[in-house]
Amino acid sequence: MHFYKYQGTGNDFVVVDDRAKTFGLDQEAIALLCHRRFGIGADGFMLLQEAEGYDFRMVYYNSDGTEGTMCGNGGRCLVRFAADLGIVTEKAHFIAVDGPHLAYITPETISLQMMDVPGIEQHNDDYFTNTGSPHFVRFTNQVQFYDVKNTGAAIRYSEAYQPMNGTNANFVEKLDDQTLFVRTYERGVEDETYSCGTGVTAAALVAKTFKNVQTPIKIKTLGGELAVNFDGDAITGFTNIFLIGPAKQVFTGTIFA
Numbered sequence: 001m002h003f004y005k006y007q008g009t010g011n012d013f014v015v016v017d018d019r020a021k022t023f024g025l026d027q028e029a030i031a032l033l034c035h036r037r038f039g040i041g042a043d044g045f046m047l048l049q050e051a052e053g054y055d056f057r058m059v060y061y062n063s064d065g066t067e068g069t070m071c072g073n074g075g076r077c078l079v080r081f082a083a084d085l086g087i088v089t090e091k092a093h094f095i096a097v098d099g100p101h102l103a104y105i106t107p108e109t110i111s112l113q114m115m116d117v118p119g120i121e122q123h124n125d126d127y128f129t130n131t132g133s134p135h136f137v138r139f140t141n142q143v144q145f146y147d148v149k150n151t152g153a154a155i156r157y158s159e160a161y162q163p164m165n166g167t168n169a170n171f172v173e174k175l176d177d178q179t180l181f182v183r184t185y186e187r188g189v190e191d192e193t194y195s196c197g198t199g200v201t202a203a204a205l206v207a208k209t210f211k212n213v214q215t216p217i218k219i220k221t222l223g224g225e226l227a228v229n230f231d232g233d234a235i236t237g238f239t240n241i242f243l244i245g246p247a248k249q250v251f252t253g254t255i256f257a
């Protein structure tokens with residue numbers, strides 16, 4: 001099978017052109033493709049398929065092979081893939097699991113419109129919102145020393161989040177009035193990843209609402225820098241949410257699968 005490898009701020013994906021609709025691997029086989037020792041290695045797996053009325057369809061799987069909810073960095077990488085294939089040039093309109101998305105393409109960045117977000121839940125000092133995927137958000141000092149993996153796993157598997165099959169968990173430090181540092185434990189990868197697009201989007205919405213951070217918000221992740229811009233607020237709802245940053249093809253090859 002021919003595949004492509006993409007990354008967006010270190011969130012990495014195996015991508016397959018499935019316009020011919022021939023892909024037929026099951027959960028176990030997808031997990032193997034994503035395995036960093038037995039396979040290619042990736043945080044997620046994506047198919048680009050044809051979709052009537054859109055430039056393409058995004059189908060996203062977590063690295064454990066389960067079909068995921070929306071992935072922001074994956075969406076940005078798939079837009080870059082569509083541009084590399086010549087399907088789109090400056091702008092893309094595609095359909096994903098959480099609905100339609102618009103994206104703007106430049107050589108340096110992919111700017112992806114995320115779904116509108118109606119509001120934010122507050123649980124004591126923590127927050128929860130859904131930006132296409134479910135995200136727990138906690139602010140902390142010195143996030144570089146935070147135990148993201150163990151604390152993230154405890155939250156992800158906690159009783160409160162089981163009705164939605166668990167949650168992703170973000171640990172956020174406000175660096176200044178326009179800048180955050182975000183680290184994310186990702187459900188479906190079951191580990192910290194270098195960056196999570198829907199996660200930094202959630203962190204940005206919470207930071208503007210509760211921590212006096214101003215848009216456009218710059219976000220530092222372990223894998224590089226993203227920006228999030230949006231209109232609205234937690235009462236009327238957030239609209240025109242854009243996740244902005246680099247997305248690159250790393251390599252392409254053939255795997256025996």
Ligand SMILES: N[C@H](CCC[C@H](N)C(=O)O)C(=O)O
Pocket residue numbers: 011062068069070071072073074133134167168186187188189195196197198199
């Ligand atoms: N890395 C992704 C999020 C994946 C979400 C996934 N872990 C789930 O909740 O099913 C992103 O850039 O938005």
